[in-house]
Amino acid sequence: xxxxxxxxxxxxxxxxxxxxxxxxxxxxxxxxxxxxxxxxxxxxxxxxxxxxxxxxxxxxxxxxxxxxxxxxxxxxxxxxxxxxxxxxxxxxxxxxxxxxxxxxxxxxxxxxxxxxxxxxxxxxxxxxxxxxxxxxxxxxxxxxxxxxxxxxxxxxxxxxxxxxxxxxxxxxxxxxxxxxxxxxxxxxxxxxxxxxxxxxxxxxxxxxxxxxxxxxxxxxxxxxxxxxxxxxxxxxxxxxxxxxxxxxxxxxxxxxxxxxxxxxxxxxxxxxxxxxxxxxxxxxxxxxxxxxxxxxxxxxxxxxxxxxxxxxxxxxxxxxxxxxxxxxxxxxxxxxxxxxxxxxxxxxxxxxxxxxxxxxxxxxxxxxxxxxxxxxxxxxxxxxxxxxxxxxxxxxxxxxxxxxxxxxxxxxxxxxxxxxxxxxxxxxxxxxxxxxxxxxxxxxxxxxxxxxxxxxxx
Numbered sequence: 354x355x356x357x358x359x360x361x362x363x364x365x366x367x368x369x370x371x372x373x374x375x376x377x378x379x380x381x382x383x384x385x386x387x388x389x390x391x392x393x394x395x396x397x398x399x400x401x402x403x404x405x406x407x408x409x410x411x412x413x414x415x416x417x418x419x420x421x422x423x424x425x426x427x428x429x430x431x432x433x434x435x436x437x438x439x440x441x442x443x444x445x446x447x448x449x450x451x452x453x454x455x456x457x458x459x460x461x462x463x464x465x466x467x468x469x470x471x472x473x474x475x476x477x478x479x480x481x482x483x484x485x486x487x488x489x490x491x492x493x494x495x496x497x498x499x500x501x502x503x504x505x506x507x508x509x510x511x512x513x514x515x516x517x518x519x520x521x522x523x524x525x526x527x528x529x530x531x532x533x534x535x536x537x538x539x540x541x542x543x544x545x546x547x548x549x550x551x552x553x554x555x556x557x558x559x560x561x562x563x564x565x566x567x568x569x570x571x572x573x574x575x576x577x578x579x580x581x582x583x584x585x586x587x588x589x590x591x592x593x594x595x596x597x598x599x600x601x602x603x604x605x606x607x608x609x610x611x612x613x614x615x616x617x618x619x620x621x622x623x624x625x626x627x628x629x630x631x632x633x634x635x636x637x638x639x640x641x642x643x644x645x646x647x648x649x650x651x652x653x654x655x656x657x658x659x660x661x662x663x664x665x666x667x668x669x670x671x672x673x674x675x676x677x678x679x680x681x682x683x684x685x686x687x688x689x690x691x692x693x694x695x696x697x698x699x700x701x702x703x704x705x706x707x708x709x710x711x712x713x714x715x716x717x718x719x720x721x722x723x724x725x726x727x728x729x730x731x732x733x734x735x736x737x738x739x740x741x742x743x744x745x746x747x748x749x750x751x752x753x754x755x756x757x758x759x760x761x762x763x764x765x766x767x768x769x770x771x772x773x774x775x776x777x778x779x780x781x782x783x784x785x786x787x788x789x790x791x792x793x794x795x796x797x798x799x800x801x802x803x804x805x806x807x808x809x810x811x
């Protein structure tokens with residue numbers, strides 16, 4: 354195997370190409386990802402709700418996957434996913450008001466099932482990248498449609514003294530949720546950008562051009578959409594993405610130069626941003642310039658965490674139950690009808706110590722797997738697309754944790770979809786490394802790599 358030194362340029366690699374999937378299961382899962390993100394039965398096509406379109410499609414998808422699925426190794430990540438799901442069930446079973454908890458368990462169950470379906474249908478790197486392309490492409494269309502509704506139909510909400518862009522569905526359409534959905538997609542977009550030639554070298558020229566246009570316009574759409582949501586967490590996360598992408602994007606780091614470039618870019622974006630967005634962001638360090646409800650929103654996160662600690666003290670095992678945070682807080686604590694607005698508060702308050710420990714285990718396994726994938730493929734020319742994917746997966750994890758400082762995101766689909774992507778990438782990298790082990794004599798300093806990646810499944 355040859356070695357390489359990574360850089361920020363595009364990676365041209367024939368083995369990284371993406372071909373049209375041959376498995377019907379991959380097509381069905383990709384279509385369900387589109388439906389899950391757009392959720393047309395909520396706003397765009399409400400008549401689909403009466404037909405129970407999502408449920409009918411999901412049943413058909415599961416049937417197709419069962420008929421066409423591949424045999425898979427059981428991964429430690431899957432055990433962690435099951436643990437979090439069981440913790441959610443326990444939380445609902447012991448909830449203060451069960452009718453508030455079980456709908457969230459059902460919603461999370463669909464995400465858990467999707468995780469295992471992804472694991473079952475992908476046979477190779479090409480299938481995996483097809484799902485990633487579906488995810489990023491759907492988010493591109495979702496945000497573009499949201500911007501169209503904002504500018505053409507004046508669809509927005511007015512909150513905390515500013516107009517705020519909303520999504521095209523209800524479940525994840527709140528401004529802060531839209532900002533999070535947009536920003537945490539950027540690392541996978543960057544992975545696609547850096548491997549674009551290797552992914553599309555066998556495509557028709559028209560498709561390659563469309564792919565390139567989509568990649569170029571996606572960050573523009575994201576930055577515009579996040580700015581119009583006026584989400585302070587979203588705008589701060591954009592800055593974190595810029596810094597993280599520069600820091601994690603290369604193997605031989607030049608921290609001083611990269612730090613300077615990141616600061617220049619972040620400051621430049623702040624300077625050219627409209628005054629409304631700059632003032633909104635300034636409230637992070639100067640709350641007095643914002644309206645009173647914006648100050649209450651920022652300070653309420655600390656109070657929400659304190660309320661969560663009171664909840665877990667009263668109900669340590671499983672918390673007050675999913676969806677019960679506000680009702681329990683109003684009835685038994687400080688009477689404030691607000692959520693915790695942070696990940697630790699959500700976990701401890703609603704799922705107790707069982708949920709917090711299970712989620713911590715899930716997070717540990719996800720980070721460990723991405724690190725092992727990175728370490729086992731670093732310096733291997735033939736597997737540099739896996740290395741890029743591992744680095745961008747780590748950046749996605751960090752961004753999700755960053756959003757967890759101010760938002761509820763423990764049960765969001767992003768965690769499990771990323772876990773499926775990383776586990777699949779690790780499996781395919783292990784297979785390729787094993788093939789290399791059989792074909793060539795590995796250098797002494799790379800002989801450990803197959804063992805490291807296979808360790809994910811132990």
